[in-house]
Amino acid sequence: MPQLINLILGILLCTAPTPAPQPPAPHTALVLNLRDATEPNRPLLDTVTLRCDPPGGTHPDAAWACAKLREVNGDLARLRPLGGPCTFIYQPVIVEVHGTWRGHPVQFLATYENRCVARDRSAGVFRFAEHS
Known part of the structure:
Protein backbone atom coordinates (compact mmCIF):
# COMPACT_ATOMS: atom_id res chain seq x y z
CA MET A 1 0.00 0.00 0.00
CA PRO A 2 2.77 2.56 0.79
CA GLN A 3 4.21 1.92 -2.70
CA LEU A 4 0.84 2.71 -4.28
CA ILE A 5 0.57 5.97 -2.30
CA ASN A 6 4.10 6.95 -3.35
CA LEU A 7 3.25 6.17 -6.97
CA ILE A 8 0.08 8.29 -6.85
CA LEU A 9 1.93 11.18 -5.15
CA GLY A 10 4.66 10.98 -7.78
CA ILE A 11 2.11 11.16 -10.60
CA LEU A 12 0.31 14.10 -8.97
CA LEU A 13 3.57 16.01 -8.48
CA CYS A 14 4.57 15.47 -12.10
CA THR A 15 1.25 16.70 -13.41
CA ALA A 16 0.88 19.69 -11.07
CA PRO A 17 0.50 22.95 -12.99
CA THR A 18 3.62 25.06 -13.19
CA PRO A 19 3.36 28.80 -12.64
CA ALA A 20 3.26 30.89 -15.78
CA PRO A 21 6.54 32.62 -16.62
CA GLN A 22 6.72 36.26 -15.61
CA PRO A 23 6.66 38.72 -18.50
CA PRO A 24 9.89 40.65 -18.93
CA ALA A 25 10.09 44.10 -17.38
CA PRO A 26 8.98 46.79 -19.83
CA HIS A 27 11.90 48.18 -21.78
CA THR A 28 13.63 51.44 -20.80
CA ALA A 29 16.06 52.96 -23.29
CA LEU A 30 16.70 56.69 -23.43
CA VAL A 31 19.02 58.97 -25.38
CA LEU A 32 20.04 62.16 -23.57
CA ASN A 33 21.47 64.99 -25.67
CA LEU A 34 23.08 68.23 -24.60
CA ARG A 35 23.19 71.05 -27.16
CA ASP A 36 24.79 74.50 -27.23
CA ALA A 37 21.90 76.98 -27.22
CA THR A 38 24.16 79.93 -28.07
CA GLU A 39 24.89 78.73 -31.62
CA PRO A 40 22.28 79.04 -34.39
CA ARG A 78 8.87 66.27 -12.27
CA LEU A 79 12.51 65.76 -11.26
CA ARG A 80 13.41 67.67 -8.09
CA PRO A 81 16.44 69.99 -8.15
CA LEU A 82 19.48 68.94 -6.13
CA GLY A 83 19.80 72.41 -4.67
CA GLY A 84 23.52 72.77 -5.26
CA PRO A 85 25.30 76.02 -6.05
CA CYS A 86 25.76 77.05 -9.68
CA THR A 87 27.48 80.04 -11.23
CA PHE A 88 25.52 82.88 -12.75
CA ILE A 89 27.40 82.56 -16.04
CA TYR A 90 24.87 82.53 -18.86
CA GLN A 91 25.86 79.81 -21.35
CA PRO A 92 22.51 78.25 -22.16
CA VAL A 93 22.21 74.60 -23.06
CA ILE A 94 19.34 72.60 -24.49
CA VAL A 95 18.65 69.14 -23.13
CA GLU A 96 16.73 66.60 -25.19
CA VAL A 97 15.57 63.17 -24.11
CA HIS A 98 13.82 60.64 -26.30
CA GLY A 99 13.17 56.93 -26.07
CA THR A 100 11.02 54.71 -23.87
CA TRP A 101 10.47 54.55 -20.12
CA ARG A 102 9.13 51.13 -19.12
CA GLY A 103 7.61 50.71 -22.55
CA HIS A 104 6.07 54.21 -22.79
CA PRO A 105 7.38 56.83 -25.22
CA VAL A 106 9.37 59.71 -23.72
CA GLN A 107 10.07 63.11 -25.26
CA PHE A 108 11.57 65.93 -23.20
CA LEU A 109 13.07 69.27 -24.22
CA ALA A 110 14.27 72.07 -21.94
CA THR A 111 16.69 74.98 -21.97
CA TYR A 112 18.81 75.79 -18.91
CA GLU A 113 21.06 78.74 -18.12
CA ASN A 114 24.22 76.57 -18.14
CA ARG A 115 25.39 72.98 -17.68
CA CYS A 116 25.43 73.23 -13.89
CA VAL A 117 21.79 74.34 -13.80
CA ALA A 118 20.87 71.50 -16.19
CA ARG A 119 22.51 69.01 -13.82
CA ASP A 120 20.92 70.55 -10.73
CA ARG A 121 17.36 70.88 -12.04
CA SER A 122 17.40 67.35 -13.44
CA ALA A 123 18.21 65.82 -10.02
CA GLY A 124 21.59 64.87 -11.46
CA VAL A 125 20.22 62.95 -14.44
CA PHE A 126 22.19 65.34 -16.67
CA ARG A 127 25.28 64.97 -14.48
CA PHE A 128 27.25 63.74 -17.50
CA ALA A 129 27.05 67.29 -18.89
CA GLU A 130 29.36 68.79 -16.30
CA HIS A 131 32.42 67.14 -17.82
CA SER A 132 31.73 67.78 -21.47
Whole structure:
Protein backbone atom coordinates (compact mmCIF):
# COMPACT_ATOMS: atom_id res chain seq x y z
CA MET A 1 0.00 0.00 0.00
CA PRO A 2 2.77 2.56 0.79
CA GLN A 3 4.21 1.92 -2.70
CA LEU A 4 0.84 2.71 -4.28
CA ILE A 5 0.57 5.97 -2.30
CA ASN A 6 4.10 6.95 -3.35
CA LEU A 7 3.25 6.17 -6.97
CA ILE A 8 0.08 8.29 -6.85
CA LEU A 9 1.93 11.18 -5.15
CA GLY A 10 4.66 10.98 -7.78
CA ILE A 11 2.11 11.16 -10.60
CA LEU A 12 0.31 14.10 -8.97
CA LEU A 13 3.57 16.01 -8.48
CA CYS A 14 4.57 15.47 -12.10
CA THR A 15 1.25 16.70 -13.41
CA ALA A 16 0.88 19.69 -11.07
CA PRO A 17 0.50 22.95 -12.99
CA THR A 18 3.62 25.06 -13.19
CA PRO A 19 3.36 28.80 -12.64
CA ALA A 20 3.26 30.89 -15.78
CA PRO A 21 6.54 32.62 -16.62
CA GLN A 22 6.72 36.26 -15.61
CA PRO A 23 6.66 38.72 -18.50
CA PRO A 24 9.89 40.65 -18.93
CA ALA A 25 10.09 44.10 -17.38
CA PRO A 26 8.98 46.79 -19.83
CA HIS A 27 11.90 48.18 -21.78
CA THR A 28 13.63 51.44 -20.80
CA ALA A 29 16.06 52.96 -23.29
CA LEU A 30 16.70 56.69 -23.43
CA VAL A 31 19.02 58.97 -25.38
CA LEU A 32 20.04 62.16 -23.57
CA ASN A 33 21.47 64.99 -25.67
CA LEU A 34 23.08 68.23 -24.60
CA ARG A 35 23.19 71.05 -27.16
CA ASP A 36 24.79 74.50 -27.23
CA ALA A 37 21.90 76.98 -27.22
CA THR A 38 24.16 79.93 -28.07
CA GLU A 39 24.89 78.73 -31.62
CA PRO A 40 22.28 79.04 -34.39
CA ASN A 41 22.73 75.41 -35.53
CA ARG A 42 22.51 74.07 -31.93
CA PRO A 43 25.61 71.82 -32.11
CA LEU A 44 25.62 68.64 -30.06
CA LEU A 45 27.93 68.97 -27.05
CA ASP A 46 27.41 65.51 -25.57
CA THR A 47 25.12 62.52 -25.78
CA VAL A 48 24.66 59.43 -23.62
CA THR A 49 22.37 56.43 -23.59
CA LEU A 50 20.56 55.21 -20.50
CA ARG A 51 18.97 51.84 -19.84
CA CYS A 52 17.25 50.86 -16.61
CA ASP A 53 16.24 47.53 -15.07
CA PRO A 54 19.17 46.84 -14.89
CA PRO A 55 20.98 50.20 -15.16
CA GLY A 56 23.35 50.53 -18.10
CA GLY A 57 24.23 52.42 -21.23
CA THR A 58 26.92 55.06 -21.66
CA HIS A 59 25.61 57.33 -18.87
CA PRO A 60 28.46 57.67 -16.31
CA ASP A 61 26.07 57.15 -13.37
CA ALA A 62 23.26 55.05 -14.79
CA ALA A 63 22.20 53.65 -11.42
CA TRP A 64 21.70 57.17 -9.97
CA ALA A 65 19.88 58.42 -13.07
CA CYS A 66 17.56 55.39 -13.13
CA ALA A 67 16.80 55.77 -9.41
CA LYS A 68 15.87 59.42 -9.88
CA LEU A 69 13.70 58.60 -12.90
CA ARG A 70 11.96 55.82 -10.95
CA GLU A 71 11.02 58.39 -8.27
CA VAL A 72 9.02 60.34 -10.87
CA ASN A 73 7.93 57.37 -13.01
CA GLY A 74 10.03 58.58 -15.93
CA ASP A 75 8.51 62.09 -16.03
CA LEU A 76 11.59 64.31 -16.40
CA ALA A 77 9.54 67.47 -15.83
CA ARG A 78 8.87 66.27 -12.27
CA LEU A 79 12.51 65.76 -11.26
CA ARG A 80 13.41 67.67 -8.09
CA PRO A 81 16.44 69.99 -8.15
CA LEU A 82 19.48 68.94 -6.13
CA GLY A 83 19.80 72.41 -4.67
CA GLY A 84 23.52 72.77 -5.26
CA PRO A 85 25.30 76.02 -6.05
CA CYS A 86 25.76 77.05 -9.68
CA THR A 87 27.48 80.04 -11.23
CA PHE A 88 25.52 82.88 -12.75
CA ILE A 89 27.40 82.56 -16.04
CA TYR A 90 24.87 82.53 -18.86
CA GLN A 91 25.86 79.81 -21.35
CA PRO A 92 22.51 78.25 -22.16
CA VAL A 93 22.21 74.60 -23.06
CA ILE A 94 19.34 72.60 -24.49
CA VAL A 95 18.65 69.14 -23.13
CA GLU A 96 16.73 66.60 -25.19
CA VAL A 97 15.57 63.17 -24.11
CA HIS A 98 13.82 60.64 -26.30
CA GLY A 99 13.17 56.93 -26.07
CA THR A 100 11.02 54.71 -23.87
CA TRP A 101 10.47 54.55 -20.12
CA ARG A 102 9.13 51.13 -19.12
CA GLY A 103 7.61 50.71 -22.55
CA HIS A 104 6.07 54.21 -22.79
CA PRO A 105 7.38 56.83 -25.22
CA VAL A 106 9.37 59.71 -23.72
CA GLN A 107 10.07 63.11 -25.26
CA PHE A 108 11.57 65.93 -23.20
CA LEU A 109 13.07 69.27 -24.22
CA ALA A 110 14.27 72.07 -21.94
CA THR A 111 16.69 74.98 -21.97
CA TYR A 112 18.81 75.79 -18.91
CA GLU A 113 21.06 78.74 -18.12
CA ASN A 114 24.22 76.57 -18.14
CA ARG A 115 25.39 72.98 -17.68
CA CYS A 116 25.43 73.23 -13.89
CA VAL A 117 21.79 74.34 -13.80
CA ALA A 118 20.87 71.50 -16.19
CA ARG A 119 22.51 69.01 -13.82
CA ASP A 120 20.92 70.55 -10.73
CA ARG A 121 17.36 70.88 -12.04
CA SER A 122 17.40 67.35 -13.44
CA ALA A 123 18.21 65.82 -10.02
CA GLY A 124 21.59 64.87 -11.46
CA VAL A 125 20.22 62.95 -14.44
CA PHE A 126 22.19 65.34 -16.67
CA ARG A 127 25.28 64.97 -14.48
CA PHE A 128 27.25 63.74 -17.50
CA ALA A 129 27.05 67.29 -18.89
CA GLU A 130 29.36 68.79 -16.30
CA HIS A 131 32.42 67.14 -17.82
CA SER A 132 31.73 67.78 -21.47
